Amino acid sequence: MRRAIAVALAVMGMVAGGATAVAAAPLPLTEQAAPYNFNGIVRDGQTPLEGVEISVTGNGVDETVATGADGRWTVPIQETGTYTVSIDTATLPEGVTLRDPSFESREFEVGGSSSVGVLFPFGQAAAPAPSGGSGDGGASTPPGEGEGAAPGGEATTGSTSNDFGSQLLSRVISGLNFGLLLALAAIGITLIFGTTGVNNFAHGELLTFGGVVFYATTTLVNWPVWIAIVVTLAASAAIGWMHDWAIFKPLRKRRVGLVQVLIVTIGLSIALRYFFQFLIGGGTEGLSVDPGPVLEVGPVLMRTSNVVSTAIAIVVLVAVGLFLTRTRIGKATRAVSDNASLASASGIDVDKVIRIVWVLAGLLTGGAGILYTYFIGANIKWDVGFTILLLLFAGVTLGGLGSAFGALVGAVIIGLVTEISTLFLAPDLRYAIALLVLILVLLFRPQGILGRRERIG
Structure with missing residues (x-):
């Protein structure tokens, strides 16, 4: 199926400008069957190192692999547990x-994430660095020139020192990025x-869709990154429009109840999720996009991908804020959100506004x-959107349902809590801690931070 995707996109590329298809090689059978794996990219600066031997031992596993021409290595794991990962x-x-x-x-724990990235920083010997390994293989381990991060939400942000202040600063920066x-x-x-x-429980699949299209255009078909971004954004806007045109507008016209619509979104989520699994498989796929070198700012180490992602996110969020507060369509959107009936009576085309909202949401x-x-380290997995769906709803509810600015505040708080909590608790518990904070806030302020009381009940 992946070859079919590559061929289809290649045909599109040749029509647009003569792009060449590059089909991804299928994963070995052992990697397809294994539910977990250790993986990484070994580089000296930006130069991949071929033939470097990596060993994984523990729980009956004694596997040694050599890095390929691109510096990548993967060791499939069948069971959860503690393993020792070594470099020769x-x-x-x-x-x-x-x-x-x-x-x-170093020792690593397998269980929370299906794919665990391992860092091997190269360079001159530095001041005391963290000894041993972190349980998640990515979130608490300083990134270096030798490795990318593990998928699943762990940022490639670390610290050059093991003191609490440096670790806290590193987690705060990572939490802001994530939020x-x-x-x-x-x-x-x-x-x-x-x-x-409507609470759209298929919203996480819109995020997965963007990642899958970006993976297909950059990796299965060797398109330039800027073309892949344009194609992905256009496809995401189109699927947002299609959601409303094909499903939710007909349901509104038939005056279907919100509970029934909620069930529809759950079914749509399941269908899309397993469709993505059918397309790209059940494992974690690596993108051919370079996350960039490691930057050292004081005691904090971070990938260039962290800085780029954060800067783009800030610019886009500012643009959305200006759109909602300064444009006619944005003001109409806020009017429909406050009172759809009154907005319709004042001459606003409610259906048009809702369609624009769906397109904007998809984009x-x-x-x-x-x-x-x-x-997260240039990786995509078929259920990545579903994995963080509860965090998205936690951020929305915490900030105040229906408030765009509340969603921003709530999401940043959730991002900070999930990352800072890894200083005190096992990384596998960070999402649970975020949801616990949500429950506590709702007990004392049910409408959320920026929500209004009349929206509840």
Whole structure:
């Protein structure tokens, strides 16, 4: 099926300008069957290192693999548990050494994420660096020139020091990055709810759709990144329009109840999720987009992808704020959100506004899918949107249902809580902590931070 996607996109490319199709090689059978894996890219700066041997031992596993020409390596794992991941420094090219010898062999826990990225920072020996490994293999491990991050929401932001202050600053920056990316998708949820009253449980699949199209255009078909971004955004806007035209507008005309519509969104979510699995498989697929070098700002280490994603997210969020407050369509959207009947009586075409909201939601969420896959280490998985769907709803509810600015505030808070909590608790519990904060806030302020009391009940 992936070859079919590649051929179809290649034909589109040749019509547009003669692009060449590059079909992705199928994964080995062992990787397809394994529910977990350790993976990474070994680089010296931006140069991939081929033939470097990586070993994984523990729980009956004793596997050694060599990096390919692109520096990538993967070791499939069948069971959860604790494993030791080691790099054979004797196989490194002359002149390439680990920044910290303690990174030569470390223990990692498999269980929270299906794919665990392992970092091997190269360079001159530095001041005391963290010893041992972190449980998630990415969130608490300093990123270096030798590796990308693990998928599943862990940012490639780390610290050069093991003291609490540096680690806290690193987690705060990572939390802000994550929260801003959540905000892009959460605003789409809150705009749809505000104008239609529908809680769209298929919204996470709009994010996955953006990531899948970006993966297909950049990796299955070797299109330039800027063309892939334009195609992905156009496709995301189109699927948002199609959601309303094909499903939700007919349901509105038939005056179907909100409970029934909610069930429709759940069914749509399941259908789309397994359609994506059918298209790209059940594993984690790597993108051919370079996350960029590691930047060191004081005690904080971060990938260029973090900086780029955050900057783009801020610009887009500011643009959305100006759109909602300064344009006629934006003001009409707020009017429909406040009172659709009154807005219709005043001459506003409510159906047109709702259609624009769906297109905008698809555009924002598809863009979030691009940035999110780039942010987590250039990986895409068939259920990535569903994985963070509860966080999106937590941000929307925390900020205030129907409030775009509330969704921004709530998403940033959720992002900060999920990342900072990893300083004290196992990384696998970070999402649960965010939902616990949501429950506590709703007990004392049910309408959310920026919501209004009349919206509840």
